[in-house]
Amino acid sequence: MDRPDLPLNALRVFEVAMRQGSFTKAATELRVTQAAVSHQIARLEDLLGVKLFSRHAQGLVATDEGRLLFPILEQGFDAMSRVLGSLQGTRDIEVLNIGVNTTFALGWLLPRLGAFRAACPGIDLRVSTHNNRVEILREGLDMAIRFGSGGWSGHDTLPLIEAPLSPVCAPHLAAQLQTPTDLMRFPLLRSYRSAEWPAWFAATDVPFTAILGPVLDSSVALAELAAAGEGIALLPVAMFERPLGEGRLFRPFAQSLPMGSYYLGWSSERAVSKSMERFISWISTEIESGVTANK
Structure with missing residues (x-):
């Protein structure tokens, strides 16, 4: 039996949908409607006689057939893009x-x-x-x-x-910290990784008591609060060399905690x-x- 002629446009839509992991995002990249993307995928599945995507609670998931087809198309479209760019005299971007x-x-x-x-x-x-x-x-x-x-x-x-993580704070707070125990007198700013402060105190052999205070999902936000004098943050100091060098933040203790x-x-x-x-x-x-x- 003759193989069906596969439309290039449908193959391109599938490649973008796989790369984006979403029909909606694929439609945005291709500047078409989501319905148009769904139609092209359905057309390609009909011609191939296999399902390329399945829908689950977590969203769009490629089938084994879809994962098999994707890398070949991705490499092919990348190669075409480079050749066409060369023919048009443009830089290979x-x-x-x-x-x-x-x-x-x-x-x-x-x-x-x-x-x-x-x-x-x-x-x-x-x-x-x-x-x-x-x-x-x-x-x-x-x-x-x-x-x-x-x-x-x-x-x-x-x-x-x-x-590794170390406590950092505003300079005027650092002047009031002589030992790690002194940290307990100030708000300890926390990330969503709740084990960090208990682990740091354990490494310094200081008994740790439960703390209350704001929990943030960004080390950058924690650094800003600490620089403003709102408390002490436990941060990866290698990522904050500039505010430490400028004196906006101060590292009162050398003890660090390897967490990743x-x-x-x-x-x-x-x-x-x-x-x-x-x-x-x-x-x-x-x-x-x-x-x-x-x-």
């Missing part, structure tokens, strides 16, 4: 979408974007920030940087920077593109240069 933990973005990556553009002029880097909760494929990302242990199922990871590192991660289901390879190489070199300089 690759888009790289990266989700970055807000603390890492402000404390490390954004000050180095100029260096990245100089080193990788052929990459159009698009950064979206998050508070450590990110789903790479569902959010249409190529890679993500987040804090933790690095053991994320279905992802390959590269360790970037260790980020920042990792660069990407889906193990997708092939690593050239732009991803170049970003991995660049960030590895930058971090190694910083480590060497501090020795």
Whole structure:
């Protein structure tokens, strides 16, 4: 039996829907309606005789057939884009979408974007920030940087920077802190990771009592409250070198608590593109240069 002629437009719609993880986001990228995306996917499924997506409580999920087809189409469309760009006499620009933990973005990556553009002029880097909760494929990302242990199922990871936590506060509060026990006299600002302060006090052999106070999901927000004198925050000091150097924040005690590192991660289901390879190489070199300089 002859194979059906597969419409290029329907294949393109499927590739975008897979990359975005959503018919709605695919429609936005393609500048069509969600109904048009659904129609093209249904048409492609009918021609292939298989289901490419299934709907679950957590949203749109690709079937085994969909995951098998996607990398081939992704590579094919990328190749066509490069060839067409060459024929049109344009520069070979690759888009790289990266989700970055807000603390890492402000404390490390954004000050180095100029260096990245100089080193990788052929990459159009698009950064979206998050508070450590990110789903790479569902959010249409190529890679993500987040804090933790690095053991994320279905992802390959590269360790970037260790980020032990230490108390920081405004200078006028630091002047009133002689021993870790003195911290109990002030509001202790907390992140959503409730075990951090108890673990830090345990490391200093100071009995810990329950604390009440604001809980925030952003280390950047915690730093701002601490700088304003609203309490003491437990932060990854490697990401706050500027306010510490400027004297807006002060580190009253040297004791630090290893709770994790920042990792660069990407889906193990997708092939690593050239732009991803170049970003991995660049960030590895930058971090190694910083480590060497501090020795």
